[in-house]
């Protein structure tokens with residue numbers, strides 16, 4: 325499979341050139357592969373004074389929708405023994421407010437801004453793409469077709485036909501690079517990734533949160549106001565790695581890996597498995613500077629593998645030859661079991 329990386333240049337270090345960290349996901353060029361994930365970094369401004377935003381490989385602000393949304397009733401986050409459960413419900417002020425009040429400040433910080441969009445149906449996605457096309461400071465669009473916390477949040481991300489259609493609709497509405505963010509809550513992630521590629525996506529982001537629930541048995545009540553939410557953090561890293569692996573083996577499209585990343589080892593695991601870049605999510609809440617700390621550690625980790633640039637290691641996982649094929653890699657129908 326062709327390597328989607330085309331890194332540029334390297335930074336001279338005291339002992340010779342350090343490995344280059346620039347990456348490209350198709351035509352989307354990023355200064356480094358460490359991005360911050362939507363919904364876990366606000367709109368950037370909240371991190372002023374804590375994080376050097378210029379150093380981010382990319383900033384993905386909280387998902388925006390056509391109109392303002394108040395989000396779900398509380399509680400909207402619950403800490404569990406092995407991860408964070410959230411049901412925010414896409415609380416945001418809508419696209420017009422984002423473009424007028426939030427985007428200009430974030431874009432002026434210097435990191436590429438990938439705008440995350442969501443809607444109740446394909447028409448919403450297409451109108452958002454049209455609205456953002458040509459707006460200064462937007463480097464790419466990430467289609468959140470994978471939000472488990474709103475009605476219709478995953479309609480377009482769990483059915484290959486709908487996924488291909490919404491991506492194609494957005495593709496036709498904008499010249500911006502288009503990234504489809506997929507949900508792990510499907511039977512066959514490969515079929516969805518293939519549909520996104522066939523619709524014209526430049527890349528896929530894997531993964532959004534895994535559906536979960538927390539209960540107070542004494543009060544006999546669910547802890548989240550919305551009852552069910554999305555689990556994130558280290559608990560879901562193995563699921564995210566599995567999704568990256570399956571898609572990398574079957575679909576020729578750049579992948580952005582996300583799910584439980586907290587350490588440079590986590591970053592390297594995603595890169596060798598097949599992600600061309602990564603996003604850091606829940607870890608931002610515990611350690612706002614985590615992304616720049618990981619960036620500082622990246623050249624050393626690349627050097628440990630003898631790599632000159634990030635692209636040298638992407639998808640270089642040595643797989644056992646006798647491994648059974650992933651069930652989903654063999655799927656060619658593009659239909660999910662539960663849709664039959």
Ligand SMILES: Cc1cc2nc3c(=O)[nH]c(=O)nc-3n(C[C@H](O)[C@H](O)[C@H](O)COP(=O)(O)O)c2cc1C
Nearest residue numbers: 361362363387410468531532556557583584605606
């Ligand atoms: C509180 C919270 C809010 C989130 N909001 C969004 C969102 O608005 N849009 C989106 O695409 N993903 C959202 N996510 C999902 C993250 O971007 C990420 O895909 C997921 O948390 C897995 O990464 P992590 O384990 O590193 O957190 C949210 C996650 C959390 C924890």
